[in-house]
Amino acid sequence: MEVPTQCDVVVIGGGPAGSLCGSLLAEEGFDVVLLEKAVHPRYQVGESLIPHFWKFCDLAGLTPEIEAEGFLEKAGGTIVWNGEINQMAFKDFGYERPALHVERDRFDLILLNHARKRGVRVFEEVAVTRFESHGDADASVFWRPVGESGEGENELRCRYTVDASGQDALLARQLGLHRTDPDFRFMSMWGYYEGSSFVALDGKVHPAEMLTSIAPTTFVSSTELLGRWGWVWQIPLRETTSVGMIVPMDRLKAAKAEPGGAEGFFRRICSEVPLLQDLLAPARYEEGGFHLLRNYSHSSTAVAGPGFFLIGDAAAFVDPVLSAGVTVSLYSAWLCAWTVGRCLRSPERVASHQDFYTQRLVERVTVYRSLVLPAYEGRKQMADDARRTIRREPLTEQALMAVATALTDRSVDIDAFVDPTARHDLSSRFRTLEGLEF
Numbered sequence: 001m002e003v004p005t006q007c008d009v010v011v012i013g014g015g016p017a018g019s020l021c022g023s024l025l026a027e028e029g030f031d032v033v034l035l036e037k038a039v040h041p042r043y044q045v046g047e048s049l050i051p052h053f054w055k056f057c058d059l060a061g062l063t064p065e066i067e068a069e070g071f072l073e074k075a076g077g078t079i080v081w082n083g084e085i086n087q088m089a090f091k092d093f094g095y096e097r098p099a100l101h102v103e104r105d106r107f108d109l110i111l112l113n114h115a116r117k118r119g120v121r122v123f124e125e126v127a128v129t130r131f132e133s134h135g136d137a138d139a140s141v142f143w144r145p146v147g148e149s150g151e152g153e154n155e156l157r158c159r160y161t162v163d164a165s166g167q168d169a170l171l172a173r174q175l176g177l178h179r180t181d182p183d184f185r186f187m188s189m190w191g192y193y194e195g196s197s198f199v200a201l202d203g204k205v206h207p208a209e210m211l212t213s214i215a216p217t218t219f220v221s222s223t224e225l226l227g228r229w230g231w232v233w234q235i236p237l238r239e240t241t242s243v244g245m246i247v248p249m250d251r252l253k254a255a256k257a258e259p260g261g262a263e264g265f266f267r268r269i270c271s272e273v274p275l276l277q278d279l280l281a282p283a284r285y286e287e288g289g290f291h292l293l294r295n296y297s298h299s300s301t302a303v304a305g306p307g308f309f310l311i312g313d314a315a316a317f318v319d320p321v322l323s324a325g326v327t328v329s330l331y332s333a334w335l336c337a338w339t340v341g342r343c344l345r346s347p348e349r350v351a352s353h354q355d356f357y358t359q360r361l362v363e364r365v366t367v368y369r370s371l372v373l374p375a376y377e378g379r380k381q382m383a384d385d386a387r388r389t390i391r392r393e394p395l396t397e398q399a400l401m402a403v404a405t406a407l408t409d410r411s412v413d414i415d416a417f418v419d420p421t422a423r424h425d426l427s428s429r430f431r432t433l434e435g436l437e438f
């Protein structure tokens, strides 16, 4: 099959956002072409999913495929913050379906294959090089087979282009819309350990072999070793454990100067953070799995415009502390598919459809920022927007936001954002432990 020269919608990137948006549009009968520069299954970070993602799987009809994969179900979170240990479970907030720890190569492949089944024409090893708008519903995407250099580019004409290129943020960068977030000057380092112990919801530490019978929690811990905003994660997966850290950017120079460079720094911190060091004591570090990503927090000054929409990380990303990245990406993909469908059916109302998309997505990102922002004080407009949106959420969802942020001590304003009724009896929704039981 050859990449065509024309279609209704081009989707750039086959991560969760691109695949879901493509599936939903193809289901509505539109001719969708998805161009992906990698070959799936391909590696991706972001393995801890909150249960909210299920509603998008339901909408796209892909829940049975996700369930059949047998990803690890997680029981909740173990949060060690400023020395205090707390545990929480999603079921205490009314969620009946489990949160998951997923190998993203497998998860993303399921979504991409689902898009194929729904009629999306998927082309891998095809890199989009640039975008050109010819007006409201008329655009071109230029592409090249991966590995082919030279001047020649191929043109694919479409009515709308949806950029789901993740952190590459292809369109936002090309159109000058991309902004690094000044409030989140962080980098992330992560790697994988085989045979790590894990924490269950009973506060006990279990050996890796027990993962088949006892549900793990996602373990996160703040650490003075990385300064005020630094924290680490430990996410048990079926065959390995993802371990990572969020590090203020000003540590980069010192980290690189350590023996073994940034990777040496990463391994040293893993062996020194209290409790994490104990969980990793029986584990073997997997060589070749180290990653470093700088300034991953960004936003776009516009998320829709003549002939284009931005979704997922290609539109904005904040901070992984609440494990909401994939869910927010799926939300934007669903919202975008809905909006593009309306733009294609009633072109005379494109401007108002795009305004609606922008307003809803910006609101969602503002909430997300407000829940994880280290220094939020004093920004009234942002606070007002966050409060208005948060108060439209169900009370249990607001309670979850209040607990999640209180336990990580990130959002100083959260108490003012959530409805007072949602704050009632919060202490029954998490428990404080004296220590972990080894």
Ligand SMILES: Cc1cc2nc3c(=O)[nH]c(=O)nc-3n(C[C@H](O)[C@H](O)[C@H](O)COP(=O)(O)OP(=O)(O)OC[C@H]3O[C@@H](n4cnc5c(N)ncnc54)[C@H](O)[C@@H]3O)c2cc1C
Pocket: 012, 013, 014, 015, 016, 017, 018, 035, 036, 037, 038, 042, 044, 045, 046, 047, 048, 049, 050, 126, 127, 128, 129, 164, 165, 166, 167, 168, 170, 188, 244, 293, 296, 311, 312, 313, 314, 317, 320, 323, 324, 325, 326, 327, 329
């Ligand atoms: C350190 C870190 C930890 C995280 N942890 C979590 C977590 O625990 N839980 C969570 O929910 N989220 C987490 N996230 C966020 C999560 O990884 C992202 O939100 C999610 O992957 C975004 O999905 P996406 O579809 O927008 O982009 P991606 O998954 O990045 O997919 C983008 C796709 O576009 C393709 N592409 C890029 N450029 C081009 C091009 N020019 N042409 C063609 N194709 C292209 C790429 O190959 C890729 O397949 C984390 C993020 C970071 C940085």
